[in-house]
Amino acid sequence: MKIFAFFSFLILVSSCGEPNCNDVKKAFYPDEYNLIVGEASIDNSWIKITGYHPITYEKSNIMVHNNWIDDYNEVEAGDTIIKRAGNLELVIHKKDTIIRHDWYCKGKPYK
Numbered sequence: 001m002k003i004f005a006f007f008s009f010l011i012l013v014s015s016c017g018e019p020n021c022n023d024v025k026k027a028f029y030p031d032e033y034n035l036i037v038g039e040a041s042i043d044n045s046w047i048k049i050t051g052y053h054p055i056t057y058e059k060s061n062i063m064v065h066n067n068w069i070d071d072y073n074e075v076e077a078g079d080t081i082i083k084r085a086g087n088l089e090l091v092i093h094k095k096d097t098i099i100r101h102d103w104y105c106k107g108k109p110y111k
Contacts, residue, residue, distance in 0.1 A: 021105035025088060028103060032085040033062050040075040042066060049081060068101040 088103035102109035
């Protein structure tokens, strides 16, 4: 019985490989954001932003795994965050600048 449990454990561990970027990106493709930032909390794992839609003024929030932003202080209140469905690029519109971030997978930009 112990041998069966050990082999079952080995099979389980060996099946847990690195995720395939093509499979992971499918989770991010349909997402769409268009949000004026009220408050942002960004770290190496998560992007958490609360704010409102610039046309409807409906309150909204984003909580998504961070595969884009390295500079955690880059997003400020008043900025607009845009990500279109079917596109992996995240765009930050600031007062005088537009910053574009590619989606990263395994440490490399991925499109």
